[in-house]
Amino acid sequence: MLLLAHDLRSPGTEELARTVFEVLVPTERERILRKRLAADRTRSLIGRWLARRAAASIVGTPWTTLRTGQHPGGQPYVVGRPQLSLSIAHSGRYALAAVALGARVGVDTEQVARVARLPDDAFLGPGERAALYAVPRDAERRAAMWVLKEAAAKLTGQGLRAGLRNIGFECRGAHFPLAARTPYAAAEFRAFRLPGGYVAAVGLSAGKPPREPVFVTPVRETALKTGWTDRLHE
Numbered sequence: 001m002l003l004l005a006h007d008l009r010s011p012g013t014e015e016l017a018r019t020v021f022e023v024l025v026p027t028e029r030e031r032i033l034r035k036r037l038a039a040d041r042t043r044s045l046i047g048r049w050l051a052r053r054a055a056a057s058i059v060g061t062p063w064t065t066l067r068t069g070q071h072p073g074g075q076p077y078v079v080g081r082p083q084l085s086l087s088i089a090h091s092g093r094y095a096l097a098a099v100a101l102g103a104r105v106g107v108d109t110e111q112v113a114r115v116a117r118l119p120d121d122a123f124l125g126p127g128e129r130a131a132l133y134a135v136p137r138d139a140e141r142r143a144a145m146w147v148l149k150e151a152a153a154k155l156t157g158q159g160l161r162a163g164l165r166n167i168g169f170e171c172r173g174a175h176f177p178l179a180a181r182t183p184y185a186a187a188e189f190r191a192f193r194l195p196g197g198y199v200a201a202v203g204l205s206a207g208k209p210p211r212e213p214v215f216v217t218p219v220r221e222t223a224l225k226t227g228w229t230d231r232l233h234e
């Protein structure tokens with residue numbers, strides 16, 4: 001599998017988002033335009049770019065030749081590539097996309113401080129609360145539970161309909177990256193830190209998930225000559 005991340009504060013992000021918008025098909029554009037805030041549109045566009053980049057790298061084709069779509073429940077997919085599983089996440093400073101070949105994948109990211117503002121009963125089961133509070137209160141680990149649960153809900157495609165409290169997680173070990181499992185989904189999960197007070201999680205139904213995402217930037221993308229810089233400078 002390939003897990004790509006982008007720091008939305010990187011120079012060139014807005015230009016890249018505009019370029020991605022240009023190559024979207026009308027249905028995808030409409031979905032983006034439904035987002036009220038410009039920052040959310042940018043996050044979503046960069047998520048799609050990462051998704052196409054990851055899928056392109058796995059199947060060995062330029063990213064501009066691939067399309068993404070969304071199932072009625074919201075789960076994204078790569079059009080015409082049923083062997084690929086795709087998951088997208090964006091929050092605050094980061095966008096992430098995970099693509100796996102022949103396995104199901106789910107990814108999520110969130111700012112630790114935002115999860116800290118949520119009450120326990122919004123997402124934690126009684127056993128999880130007991131496990132968390134058996135050790136000194138650890139906001140990062142608590143936020144990791146949130147992203148693990150969302151990653152699992154995306155892996156199955158159920159999304160929030162799953163009810164995050166119903167997705168019970170058990171983490172192995174005390175240090176990041178945390179290895180975790182849930183009876184809710186047959187998959188291996190990892191939670192890791194991202195710079196600036198964020199956590200992210202990825203789940204994979206076959207094989208070991210990566211320990212951390214690969215960061216891609218518009219600058220590095222230029223070097224890869226995948227095509228978007230040509231469109232940008234037309």
Ligand SMILES: CC(C)(COP(=O)(O)OP(=O)(O)OC[C@H]1O[C@@H](n2cnc3c(N)ncnc32)[C@H](O)[C@@H]1OP(=O)(O)O)[C@@H](O)C(=O)NCCC(=O)NCCS
Binds near residue numbers: 090153161
């Ligand atoms: C999937 C979901 C948990 C993501 O929530 P979020 O934290 O707001 O947003 P994230 O940035 O983490 O993820 C957003 C991405 O998840 C993906 N996604 C949306 N629904 C999904 C689903 N059912 N399964 C897997 N992935 C999904 C999309 O690619 C989306 O990116 P996009 O908006 O750019 O297209 C949530 O939007 C959801 O459950 N949606 C389904 C609708 C639903 O169940 N609503 C009931 C509300 S109680």
